[in-house]
Amino acid sequence: MGQEDLHKAREAKKDEFYTQLVDIENELKHYREHFRGKTVLCNCDDPRVSNFFHYFSYNFEQLGLKKLITTCYKNQERDLFSQHNSERAIWLEYNGDHNGNRVPDPEEIGINYLQGDGDFRSQECIELLKQADIVVTNPPFSLFREYVAQLVKYGKKFRNCFEL
Ligand SMILES: C[S@@+](CC[C@H](N)C(=O)[O-])C[C@H]1O[C@@H](n2cnc3c(N)ncnc32)[C@H](O)[C@@H]1O
Known part of the structure; x- marks a missing residue:
């Protein structure tokens, strides 16, 4: 492996890093009041x-x-460590609890198929982005600049909570 290959491997590994629930809770507790009445998109x-x-x-x-x-x-x-071996992706829509148990039951979650692979840059994902008031995710490290540029292009405010 050359230096470039090692660099690519490191970035690919970071692309598949999954954020821990405790880290999400610790960060988002500071912004709770901003979410009321909002549509949230997690697009990666x-x-x-x-x-x-x-x-x-x-x-x-x-x-x-x-x-x-x-x-x-x-x-x-x-x-957890996706091989990305399926080209077709899904998107889910959740509009809250309907049966009063305060748990997102499978029958309360709408499952929709995307035409393409779910790339956040694809037109169908951009249409979902347009619906969103707030976007919250941890995007692939290797596409971070493109990801932020797209948020700016579609007028989405963002806060970077990453240490780069
Ligand atoms: C760093 S991981 C974080 C996953 C998840 N957001 C989390 O925080 O647990 C980045 C995710 O983006 C996905 N991904 C990679 N390229 C993508 C793309 N072009 N469009 C959308 N998602 C992508 C990867 O499969 C991976 O699941």
Whole structure:
């Protein structure tokens, strides 16, 4: 492996780093009042493994959210270190608890198929971005600049909580 290959491998590994629930809770407790009545998008998050989806779906009523949208990139298998071997991705929509148990039950979560692979830069994902008031995720490290540029392009305010 040359230096460049090592660099690429390191970045790829960071791309598949999953954020811990405790870190999400510790960070987002500072912004609770900003979420009331808002549509939140997590656009680099396989909802079956993302703790961002977990956090917002389980705290939906407490935060007073309007809607939670989550898109996943390529892989539809339930493994933490995705091989990205499925080209078609899904997006989920959650509008809160309907049966009063304060838990996001599977039947309360709308599952939709994307035409493409769920790349946050694709037109169908951009349409979801346009619906969002707030975007919260940990994007792939290797695409960080593109990710931020897209937020700026579509007029989404953001706060960078990463230490780069
Ligand atoms: C650093 S991980 C973080 C995952 C999740 N947001 C979290 O914090 O637990 C970045 C995620 O972005 C996904 N990803 C990679 N390239 C992407 C792209 N072009 N569009 C959308 N998601 C992408 C990866 O599969 C990975 O799940």
